[in-house]
Amino acid sequence: MTYCVGMLVEGGLVMIADTRTNAGVDNISSYRKLHTLAEADDRLILASTAGNLSITQTALGLLEEGLPREDDDGGRRTLHDVPSMFRAAQLVGDAVRMVREDMRAALEKEKVSAGISVLVGGRIGDAPLKLYHIYSAGNFIECQADQPFLQIGETKYGKPILDRALKYGTPVDEAVKVGLISFDSTIRSNLAVGRPLDLTVLPSDRTLPVIRRRIEADDAYFNDLSARWSLMLNEARDTIPDPPFMGVWREDGPGIAAARRG
Amino acid sequence: MTYCVGMLVEGGLVMIADTRTNAGVDNISSYRKLHTLAEADDRLILASTAGNLSITQTALGLLEEGLPREDDDGGRRTLHDVPSMFRAAQLVGDAVRMVREDMRAALEKEKVSAGISVLVGGRIGDAPLKLYHIYSAGNFIECQADQPFLQIGETKYGKPILDRALKYGTPVDEAVKVGLISFDSTIRSNLAVGRPLDLTVLPSDRTLPVIRRRIEADDAYFNDLSARWSLMLNEARDTIPDPPFMGVWREDGPGIAAARRG
Numbered sequence A, B: 001m002t003y004c005v006g007m008l009v010e011g012g013l014v015m016i017a018d019t020r021t022n023a024g025v026d027n028i029s030s031y032r033k034l035h036t037l038a039e040a041d042d043r044l045i046l047a048s049t050a051g052n053l054s055i056t057q058t059a060l061g062l063l064e065e066g067l068p069r070e071d072d073d074g075g076r077r078t079l080h081d082v083p084s085m086f087r088a089a090q091l092v093g094d095a096v097r098m099v100r101e102d103m104r105a106a107l108e109k110e111k112v113s114a115g116i117s118v119l120v121g122g123r124i125g126d127a128p129l130k131l132y133h134i135y136s137a138g139n140f141i142e143c144q145a146d147q148p149f150l151q152i153g154e155t156k157y158g159k160p161i162l163d164r165a166l167k168y169g170t171p172v173d174e175a176v177k178v179g180l181i182s183f184d185s186t187i188r189s190n191l192a193v194g195r196p197l198d199l200t201v202l203p204s205d206r207t208l209p210v211i212r213r214r215i216e217a218d219d220a221y222f223n224d225l226s227a228r229w230s231l232m233l234n235e236a237r238d239t240i241p242d243p244p245f246m247g248v249w250r251e252d253g254p255g256i257a258a259a260r261r262g
Helices: A053-065 A085-109 A159-165 A172-189 A220-239 A244-249 A254-261 B053-065 B085-109 B159-165 B172-189 B220-239 B244-249 B254-261
Strands: A003-009 A012-017 A020-022 A028-030 A034-040 A043-051 A116-124 A130-134 A140-142 A149-153 A197-203 A211-215 B003-009 B012-017 B020-022 B028-030 B034-040 B043-051 B116-124 B130-134 B140-142 B149-153 B197-203 B211-215
Touching: A003 A043, A003 A116, A003 A130, A003 A172, A012 A034, A012 A043, A012 A116, A012 A172, A034 A053, A034 A085, A034 A116, A034 A197, A043 A053, A043 A085, A043 A149, A043 A197, A053 A085, A053 A116, A085 A116, A085 A130, A085 A140, A116 A149, A116 A197, A130 A149, A149 A159, A159 A172, A159 B172, A159 B220, A172 A197, A172 A220, A172 B159, A172 B220, A172 B244, A211 B244, A220 B159, A220 B172, A220 B220, A244 B172, A244 B211, B003 B043, B003 B116, B003 B130, B003 B172, B012 B034, B012 B043, B012 B116, B012 B172, B034 B053, B034 B085, B034 B116, B034 B197, B043 B053, B043 B085, B043 B149, B043 B197, B053 B085, B053 B116, B085 B116, B085 B130, B085 B140, B116 B149, B116 B197, B130 B149, B149 B159, B159 B172, B172 B197, B172 B220
Parallel strands: none
Antiparallel strands: A003 A012, A003 A149, A012 A197, A020 A028, A034 A043, A043 A116, A116 A130, A130 A140, A197 A211, B003 B012, B003 B149, B012 B197, B020 B028, B034 B043, B043 B116, B116 B130, B130 B140, B197 B211
């Protein structure tokens, strides 16, 4: 399993991915799922991947080598040449579809899913930051301000906090915090998602540096966040009044009196 | 979609179910999913259901009429005759399997899933309260103290709060509160789960009354719980410090200074 989230807020793009892979619970390994696909003066293109590991690795390998051109002049289409993030998403979609078509029949015979999902985010030239979700068929959607995040993999445990807390105007450091809380909830509920986490933050303001960080199992900030969140959820729960209709169970409640009379 | 939870804590059994059903997003209705299967002086057996509505209704209808006996003497096996909750779970499993076997081939031709899940809980005679999860094949598992809850339907959004907060020793009114928070998180993240909710609480202490309640869209307690929980999650998030590694983006941070120098 896998959990990856991409958040595109006013101040920047945040991508976080776990590293746990498993083929059954007795075959658990750690693989990087947050990748830099292209990095140059004019571009930084990142991707995080979920699904069949062999398919995602092959698709990334193909992207690195370059996809054949349609005019078949021997040249290659790579992410270093695409003029926009939209074209980058299309190229990643093409690679995903090619690998899937190549492998699907053989994998289906083995009853292995060839499904994958990819988040592609980044910036080319002076254009704004973009974030896309590429599906197994190579089609894709773009993240927009109304719901400024995309998730792939084991998405549900960590979605409530994003639904509640993340807006387009959320400051980037707050977004990183919310993203890490979303990972904390997921890791608690699904063993197949685990640290280390990989985190990359691209600022909208180009004068600021890109932040890359690996959050290991002993990361003091994450451990503190996890402990505080747990403690405060408990406190929050405590301060909500108990259901008034349960009062019938109390010694002085009308239900008990009625039951004892009856 | 559907969300149902059963919680079996020291003080009692709590069962909560939503009422929303949908066949596509343009065909949304409200159906009761928390049912009383048998109620008499010596027993109270409840069930909540998720999955194909026609299959669950047919299985419940069959249980009400009674299943044929194996010796085929014309008598019927019903939940009013079973001597234990274990036998009750088996009988519900038999009904689910019979209906599924009857309908599956026809439904598969229409590409409609015949899968269902049932939570069965209650008490027979002087035996303790029990809670079971019955699967589509009629097999089942029993809820135990290590994880004192079972869920069916859209389970993931509401699982983190149960994982964190619910222990076998949690008082029943606290368990009801935690269960409702779990529904609040699910309702926010999935349109296909919605109020009214049905709630039944069976006390371990037989001198206390059974509580049955329908939580409508205008339920003051639920609305207050939802608003408080939202507010306190926001406060909790605010009190967690921002990630220290984001400090490089601040004017006085080392990264900015380095970036400006570079």
